[in-house]
Amino acid sequence: MKKVIKNGTVVTATDTYEADILVENGVISQIGHNLSTEGVETVDANGCYVFPGGIDPHTHLEMPFGGTVTKDDFETGTMAAAFGGTTTIIDFCLSNKGEPLKDAIQTWHQKSKGKAVIDYGFHLSIGEVTDAVLNELPSVIEKEGITSFKVFMAYKNVLQADDETLYKTLVAAKDLGALVMVHAENGDVIDFLVKKALSEGKTEPIYHALTRPQEIEGEATERAATFAGLANSQLYVVHVSCADAVQAITKAREKGYEVWGETCPQYLVLDQSYLEKPDFEGAKYVWSPPLREKWNQDVLWNALRTGQLHTFGSDQCSFDFKGQKELGLGDFSKIPNGGPMIEERLTVLFSEGVKKGRITLNQFVNLTSTRVAKLFGLYPKKGTIAVGVDADLVIFDPNIERTISAETHHMAVDYSAFEGMTFIGEPVSVLSRGEFVIRNKEFVGKQGAGQFIKRAKYGETYKM
Ligand code: URP
Numbered sequence: 388m389k390k391v392i393k394n395g396t397v398v399t400a401t402d403t404y405e406a407d408i409l410v411e412n413g414v415i416s417q418i419g420h421n422l423s424t425e426g427v428e429t430v431d432a433n434g435c436y437v438f439p440g441g442i443d444p445h446t447h448l449e450m451p452f453g454g455t456v457t458k459d460d461f462e463t464g465t466m467a468a469a470f471g472g473t474t475t476i477i478d479f480c481l482s483n484k485g486e487p488l489k490d491a492i493q494t495w496h497q498k499s500k501g502k503a504v505i506d507y508g509f510h511l512s513i514g515e516v517t518d519a520v521l522n523e524l525p526s527v528i529e530k531e532g533i534t535s536f537k538v539f540m541a542y543k544n545v546l547q548a549d550d551e552t553l554y555k556t557l558v559a560a561k562d563l564g565a566l567v568m569v570h571a572e573n574g575d576v577i578d579f580l581v582k583k584a585l586s587e588g589k590t591e592p593i594y595h596a597l598t599r600p601q602e603i604e605g606e607a608t609e610r611a612a613t614f615a616g617l618a619n620s621q622l623y624v625v626h627v628s629c630a631d632a633v634q635a636i637t638k639a640r641e642k643g644y645e646v647w648g649e650t651c652p653q654y655l656v657l658d659q660s661y662l663e664k665p666d667f668e669g670a671k672y673v674w675s676p677p678l679r680e681k682w683n684q685d686v687l688w689n690a691l692r693t694g695q696l697h698t699f700g701s702d703q704c705s706f707d708f709k710g711q712k713e714l715g716l717g718d719f720s721k722i723p724n725g726g727p728m729i730e731e732r733l734t735v736l737f738s739e740g741v742k743k744g745r746i747t748l749n750q751f752v753n754l755t756s757t758r759v760a761k762l763f764g765l766y767p768k769k770g771t772i773a774v775g776v777d778a779d780l781v782i783f784d785p786n787i788e789r790t791i792s793a794e795t796h797h798m799a800v801d802y803s804a805f806e807g808m809t810f811i812g813e814p815v816s817v818l819s820r821g822e823f824v825i826r827n828k829e830f831v832g833k834q835g836a837g838q839f840i841k842r843a844k845y846g847e848t849y850k851m
């Protein structure tokens with residue numbers, strides 16, 4: 388039925404104002420003052436912000452990785468996302484070298500269909516660029532609506548692609564209208580440093596960080612950006628963790644290259660010292676790129692504030708501590724990389740960013756939703772509050788203080804990277820296309836209600 392959201396403060400990437408929002412048939416049909424409540428369900432947002440639903444550009448749900456599979460799937464992962472104020476995710480579909488891309492896409496549809504509680508799209512990883520792959524790419528974009536490709540410069544002998552592949556992907560993406568995403572770390576150098584450390588008996592989780600120094604994230608970022616400039620193409624650097632990578636992006640942009648950067652909650656709040664926790668607990672904090680020395684956090688905040696970084700993704704990639712992270716007991720290189728982040732993405736950026744005066748409220752919306760929608764072909768269907776767009780809305784209480792714990796989070800994973808930490812701000816109710824998914828902090832959504840979204844080409848708007 389029709390709903391009117393009353394008394395809230397509407398926040399977009401550009402404006403903050405008091406207004407009522409009328410929702411009809413899944414879209415926003417009116418924004419104004421004193422909208423009639425007759426025959427309409429009234430939702431009181433007094434004292435709350437109303438944000439466009441969060442869009443998470445970076446998730447790995449039910450993904451095989453490091454000899455195991457991520458714990459959260461499209462059901463638990465999207466439920467947790469919704470609790471956290473996210474109404475759309477873009478998940479990474481992994482292709483296998485030598486296999487048709489359409490098989491990989493089919494596999495990802497099977498994982499998600501009938502499970503997701505919010506809308507979703509896919510990025511597609513490219514491991515090699517053969518004639519067969521080049522022949523398939525146009526239909527991946529036009530028919531499948533997958534308009535972003537991911538190339539890994541790390542994870543040697545597993546996911547890593549070579550420079551030729553990256554360059555060819557950039558060239559193809561320019562021709563076809565896609566955005567190329569990179570995991571930027573020099574996998575060859577890492578492989579050498581890891582083997583050397585293990586041969587010296589250095590097996591603890593902290594050596595994960597020490598064998599992936601920030602110089603080689605900076606180097607890979609600069610290399611990818613150089614290729615993007617040379618190919619006159621477009622590049623999006625995922626999970627930027629450190630000063631060296633921020634500098635590489637800034638330098639490329641100063642030359643006029645089209646290079647975008649994403650960072651994630653873990654890099655803003657946690658640091659390298661967490662990997663030194665005793666009893667193997669450091670394994671909970673193993674990400675690639677790794678958590679950095681704390682001083683890098685100021686550089687990342689500055690980059691978010693000044694526009695050198697552009698989006699905020701979760702890099703949700705959860706593994707249980709028991710049984711999964713423990714695969715790396717006695718050998719840090721066998722610890723599955725990644726952590727649970729999908730649920731806390733908005734709260735962390737709001738609490739640490741907006742509340743602490745590091746970014747504005749409108750920048751918060753831009754980083755968590757609007758800019759993501761624009762870069763990934765979802766705008767304006769998703770990513771803003773305006774008449775005619777999807778009623779994906781978050782009613783957010785900006786004053787509530789809460790302590791994070793695995794006991795109370797909604798992800799399936801057995802630990803929280805933020806256990807015991809306190810943040811300010813929490814989604815109270817969340818709507819996806821006009822229907823409540825979260826209502827007064829209770830899940831009221833439906834498994835399978837989420838729709839797959841075929842996205843517009845890079846640089847184009849979504850045709851409604
Ligand atoms: O450690 C991480 N980031 N795991 C997820 C896979 C990736 O590299 O994004």
Ligand code: ZN
Pocket residue numbers: 388389821822
């Ligand atoms: Zn209804």
Ligand code: ZN
Pocket residue numbers: 570625626675676
């Ligand atoms: Zn990565």
Ligand code: ZN
Pocket residue numbers: 445446447702703704
């Ligand atoms: Zn990732």
